Amino acid sequence: MDNTVIRSGDSGDADTLLRFFDEAVEWLVSRGSSKQWGTEPWSRVPKRVERVKGMAADPGLRIAMVDGEPAGALIVSEEHDPHVPSVDERELYVRLLITSRRFTGRRVGGRLVEYALDEARRRGIDLVRVDCWAGGDGALQRYYESQGFKPTVQFHVDEWVGQVLEQRVG
Numbered sequence: 229m230d231n232t233v234i235r236s237g238d239s240g241d242a243d244t245l246l247r248f249f250d251e252a253v254e255w256l257v258s259r260g261s262s263k264q265w266g267t268e269p270w271s272r273v274p275k276r277v278e279r280v281k282g283m284a285a286d287p288g289l290r291i292a293m294v295d296g297e298p299a300g301a302l303i304v305s306e307e308h309d310p311h312v313p314s315v316d317e318r319e320l321y322v323r324l325l326i327t328s329r330r331f332t333g334r335r336v337g338g339r340l341v342e343y344a345l346d347e348a349r350r351r352g353i354d355l356v357r358v359d360c361w362a363g364g365d366g367a368l369q370r371y372y373e374s375q376g377f378k379p380t381v382q383f384h385v386d387e388w389v390g391q392v393l394e395q396r397v398g
Contacts, residue, residue, distance in 0.1 A: 232339045237289030237301065244291065244298045245280045246271045251329045259364075283324060290343060292327070292336050300327035300336040304344050306351075311385050312359055312392055320348040322358035341375045345397050354398040359383070362391035369393070 249270035257267050270276040283289065283303060292300035303324035308314070312321075322344050327336040348356045360368045362382055369379065369391050377393035384390070 231295050232299070232334070232336065233293045234290050234302075234339065234343050235293060237284060237286075237291045239281070239285045241289065241291055241298070241301070242281045242284035245284055245301055245326070246277065248298075248301060248326045248328055249276070249280065252326060255329050286323075288323070290340070292340055294331055294334055294336065297331075298328065299331040299334065300325075300340050302340040302344060304347055306353070308357065309359065311383055311390070312357075313381055313383065315355065315357070317355055318353050319355040319357055320344065320351065320353045322356065325358065337371070338375060345395065348397045354396055355394060356397060357392055357394045359390045359392045362389040 253266065253269055270280060283301075286303050286305070288303045288305045290302045290304075291298050292302070301324060302322065305321050305323050306318065308319065308321040309323065322341075325337060325340055325344075327340075345356055348354070356377075357380075358372060358377060360372060362369060372393045373379070375395075377395045380392045380394050382389060382391050
């Protein structure tokens with residue numbers, strides 16, 4: 229039985245998002261993938277805390293709840309991040325997809341991806357795009373591919389290499 233409920237998020241979710249990022253950094257470091265987000269917990273980096281507060285205030289924020297507990301977060305927007313190449317059509321962009329390590333194996337990320345695809349359909353948008361870190365062992369890109377996304381272009385932000393992926397929902 230799927231006990232996942234997706235609710236709108238708000239600025240009160242900033243601490244929840246910071247916890248998700250801290251869990252992700254700890255997990256990435258344990259796997260030897262510290263180049264994605266570094267080794268310092270986001271909650272200890274003032275610039276990142278401010279960034280997360282901005283994410284929490286984003287009207288596109290959705291929080292996945294499993295058995296009443298926050299388990300993941302999604303932000304979708306019709307605007308992509310500035311470092312990502314533009315497309316010549318309307319799109320829904322996944323600006324954030326993060327899950328709590330405490331809910332591994334519960335399909336939280338998959339449910340949030342499904343929500344994003346359904347939201348695109350509700351808005352009459354055929355293209356959903358997302359970007360992710362293209363480094364390490366490639367597990368993150370493979371995850372998005374397992375969710376039906378296809379890789380398109382790579383981009384660089386300083387030393388960080390990103391991969392854009394897309395999915396058609398029409």
